[in-house]
Amino acid sequence: MFTNKAIIYFTFEGRTMYIKDKYDIATVVKLFQSGDFVAQKTYILSACPPSSMRNQVLNYINPDRILTSLTLLADTYCRGIDCQLGITLGQTSYQLSQKAFETTSAKIHRLKDTNKAIEHTKELQDLEDWLALIRNNAANSAVSCAVGFQSLGQHRKSIKFVTKAIQWLKAKEYYRAVEWFKSHGYNDAIDTTLTLTLKMIESYIELAKYDKAIALIDQTNWNPLFTEECFEAYLVERQIIQALIQKLMERIQQSIILPPESIKDKEAIITFHEQILNTVKSIGESFYPEDLALFQIIEIELKQKIIDVPESISIAEWGKRMQSTMDRITDFISGGGKEFNQLQNQKRIRNATAIFLDSKTGHNPEGINQSVPILIQARDWAREHNFREDENDALWSLYLCYSRTQQEAQAIEVLQALRKNLEEMRQSISHPMKRAGILRKFPNLFGDLCQLLCRSNRAIELLDAIEGAKGRVLADVLTEKLNQPTSEKELSEPSQQIPFLMQEVNAHYLSYFVDDEATYAVLVTKDGSLHTQEIVIGKKQIQEWLDYKKIEDHDPLDPRNWGKTISKRQQKNVINLSESLAPLVSWLEPLATSGIIQQNDHICYCPDEELHLIPLHYLPFRGKPLVNYVSLSRIQGALALVNILKRESLKPNEFTVVQVWANEDVCQDDSEKKQQESKIMIAAFNQPGEWLNEQLTGEIVSETNADLPTVAKLNLSQRIVHFANHGDFPSLMEQEHSKKNPYLNSGLLLAKNGQLPPSSKISDEAGLLSPQQVLKKKLDFRGSHVTLQACVSGRAKEGIGGDALGLEWAFLLNGASSSLASHWNVHAAWAAKFSIKFYQKWLVEKASRAVAWRETVLELMGESAQPYYWAAFSLSGDWR
Incomplete structure (x- = not known):
């Protein structure tokens, strides 16, 4: 075995096998059929994360114990350490058990067919014993696979696999294995097909297919679990069954507390009543037939409280009336309430x-x-x-x-x-x-916790809670990369280091948490002190300000639209976001007055929710835009900040440029004006690349050559990576478009099939460098600065895990040190001008990234007072 950072590999049959092969079932099956125990041990040592079971297996692995060893390992890793590996080991053991069964069965038949079968009685008995063990090993490895599939949320795969496994076990007379174990003194041996059936029921419940779950409960003969001889097994399986019943109970309870939206809909209520009744009855008949008298009472009560419910009753009152019935249902399915x-x-x-x-x-x-x-x-x-x-x-x-x-x-x-x-x-x-x-x-957990901590002035705990509320997708990405789960604790713990870190780098860290009605903020200053604030602007208010239907005319993120009339009848105008959101930074003004925040300081801030869409630097502060007072940069959270500041800050001396304009940018019109506009547009795409080419060494990929496969092969690490493209991001304003996931449906438009993309909109005719593609293709941006000279390239939208999903997020996850990206549909010429000025100040004049960014913003502000031109780009990541 050889290990080098993330690359682990070993030799088998004269070829090098890499760590990616550890999940390939066909390869692993072949390895464990080979008899090459050196390669097998090397595989276990290299592919399997450390565990006590791995150590035990390595100590006694031999030809007779291969199947058992694989099954034990599968069970260990299917329970959360590395489920995909566990499934690979489980399916390997399962397939090898099937092959061993066929081989052993054939030997038995050959012996029985000979005239000297009596002379081989001992051999036959040994083979029959071995067949029982093989059957049992196949069953146990199938259970491990089911556990692994369920842990990964792959319930359909689990059902499909388990169904086939049960069919195979029954066809191969698995009951003989149970009988064999009992004949050898294992009185608590149980029929593992019942355990597999329970796994199917669990998966059906997770998929909300309750009818199939209940049908399986009803159709299965559970009596083998309830014998005195297997009392211990009975207890274990009884717990599993109770857990399944509990899941069904939760569904019933949720439906009772939150009934159909319209209580007046009698048909829906009757259907709902029948669902509850059938569920409870099926459970009772299967497990508690002695308590069916109680079921009759429940049936009457449910009719009174569901079908005969008054139309005027409130949901709260209905919930209260159902309380006693819920208690009866609980007593009924928990054994009559006797224990x-x-x-x-x-x-x-x-x-x-x-x-x-x-x-x-x-x-x-x-x-x-x-x-x-x-x-x-x-x-x-x-x-x-x-x-x-x-x-x-x-x-x-x-x-x-x-x-x-x-x-x-x-x-x-x-x-x-x-x-x-x-x-x-x-x-x-x-x-x-x-x-x-x-x-x-x-x-409401984090929102309520932040409110309490803020009002109690528990600043460090508030910072910890704010950081814990964000960055969960980042944790999941780390999980995938490290093959082990990463907790929020590992994300929020760096918040304890932030006060000391900010003193070292002489900067401030500002972190926000946006709740429904308020925003909570913590500032860690360059002297290590912490300051908190509850700001009476919440998610609902911000979303209302952003809720305009016609994006082309009324996009409130574009400063040119502020003040535009939306509805003359309602006398409604597009809100001025910079003025409306001013409280997000105005609370810092007393700290500037006292000298804690000083002119030309740097603030690194971590936004939340819709704040990812909005640049803080244009908000008013002491009568002028905040950028007049300090430089700013954005970050994904405390963990990302700690990781970035641990690295040495370097200025790249190489570049990679990807520049792709759209079909519409190439003028097909004979009009001189249109021709001139086309030239200006294409020149804007070219200018930053031309500037970089004069200053550094590198490569430019342009026009129809710049498709996704080509970009995926480029050298993107330790350099300036400049994208000059059109960009797209799901709008918050358009109802259908807003449902799109930015992880899949945002990014840079690339060429496709030798054709330029259409302008500004994702379509089948365009290649798309989306966050998903950046991570899927493992594009390596380590140590690079990335500029996105493209519309809406800096927008992000919070996903299920608490992170802001967007293209800039993906680059930083894949190692980029810093990035420049835009908040709205930028003017091509001004975007090119911004990029070149920034590069000149940072790379040639040797300013820090923060200073280069701020001076560029201030210079453009001097050329136009309109924030649309000077406020479009934010700096993220390393500001040094």
Whole structure:
């Protein structure tokens, strides 16, 4: 084996196998069929992340234990360490078990066909024993694969694989393996096909295919799990079944608390009633037939409280009326309520928080104080029995109790505990989308926590919470690159270093968190002190200011539109964003007066939500744009800041230019005016490349040659990378367009099939360098500065993981040190002028990037007072 940074490889059959081969099932199967134990051990050592199981397998791997070893490894890695590797190992073991089964079966048949079969009784018995072990190994490896698929959120793949595995096991008389183990003293041996069936049920529930889940519960014979001989197995599987029932219960409970939108829709209500009834009945008949009398009561109550519900009833009142029925359902599916279990604990939490269904009781201190000890008891029970989601529900309910009784310290404590739990849960999940979705259940967590911390003046904790609320996609990218989960703790912990770091670099760090009604900000100054502010501008207000339908005429991000009339009838004009958003920076003015922030200082800021769309440098500060007082740069968060400042700041001496204009830029008109406009436009695309070519060495890829495959092969590291293209980004104003994900549907327009792209809009005729393509093709921008001389190239939009998804984000993730990008549809000639002035000051006059950027902005401001021309470009990343 040979290791070099991220590259790990080994030799097998005379060829070099790289780490990418570790997920190739056909290659791994061939390796473990080969008998080359040196290569097999090398593979395990190189491909498998460190674990105690890996060490055990390496110590005793031999020909007789290959299958068992692979299955043990598969089970270990399918549970969160590296699920894709676990699936590869599991499917390798599964396929090898199938082949071993066929080989062994053939030997048995040959022996039985000979006249001397009696002489081979011992050999036959050994082969039959080995066949039982092979069947069992195939079953266990199939379970590991199912766990891995589910951990990755690949539930359809899990169902498809498990269905085939169960068919194979039954066809190969898997029951004989169970009988063999019991005959050898393993009385708790269970039918693993039932475990696989449970995995299918879980996947159906995750896919919201409840009818199929219930049908499987109903059709399956569970009796083998409920025998005295396999009592331990019964307990284990009973827990699994209860967990599945609980998931169905959650769906029922959510539907009861949040019924169909129109309570007047009788048809929808009757359907809803039947769904609940059928679900509860199926569960009861399968598992608790002795309690069916209770089901009759539930059936009557559901009819009274769902079908016969008054049309005028409110959702809150309806929820309260359903409380007793919910309790009966819980008792019914948890064994009649005879023993305290998870469902009973959930019932305790639900009843303790029922006070919040009514606005009066929900703010009554006496009732709230009675609920607190019950919720503490429920939280502690859930924690002791490792029901993390139930513990989280209890914590959130406790937070509501404490916040409504003005017990801020206790409220902060339980929110921090909830946040810690969620971070740990995320860390154990491999699938990025499922991991990012963990926080969806508590959408107000970070907003409420930031509000409490800000009002309590707990500045360092507020900074930590703000940083933890952002950067989750960054964590997921790190997860993918490192093959191990990265928690928000690793993202927010650098916030502890920021006060010391800013003193070292003599700059300020400003971080924002935008909540629905307010924005929370923390400034870490160059002297290491922290300052906080709650700003009464929230997400709802900003989105209202940005909500204009006709983007061409009324895009509020474009300063030229400020003051334009949208509706004469309503006397509505496009808002002046710089004036409206001034409070975001005006709170810093007293710090300037006191000398904490000084003229010509630098502020590195981390935006949030829609603030990614807006340049801070044009906001008014002490009567003038902020850029008149300080230089500014943007960053993705504290982790990105720490990583960038750890690197040495270098000025590249090479360049790569990609310049692609559009079909429409090439004039087909005989008009002299049009011809002249076309020349000016194309010259603007060419000028920065020509300037760089005079100063540095490098390459220019232009026009129809600049397609996506060509760009993907360019040298993009340790240099100036300049893109002169048209750009596109999903609009916030157009309803259909706004649904597009900027990760997939934003970027730079490139040539395609030897043709120039159409102007300014993504289409099938254009190649697209999107954030997805930057990351997918692993474009290496390490140590480079990237300029995006393109429209809307600096825009970003928050995604599910809390990061701002956009092209600039992707470049920085792939190692770029800094970037220049635009906030609106820029004027081509002014964009070229900005780029050249910046390069002149930074590369030739030896100014820092921050100084070069600010002086360029101020010079252009002197040429035009209109912010459209001078405020378009923001600097991101390293400002040194």
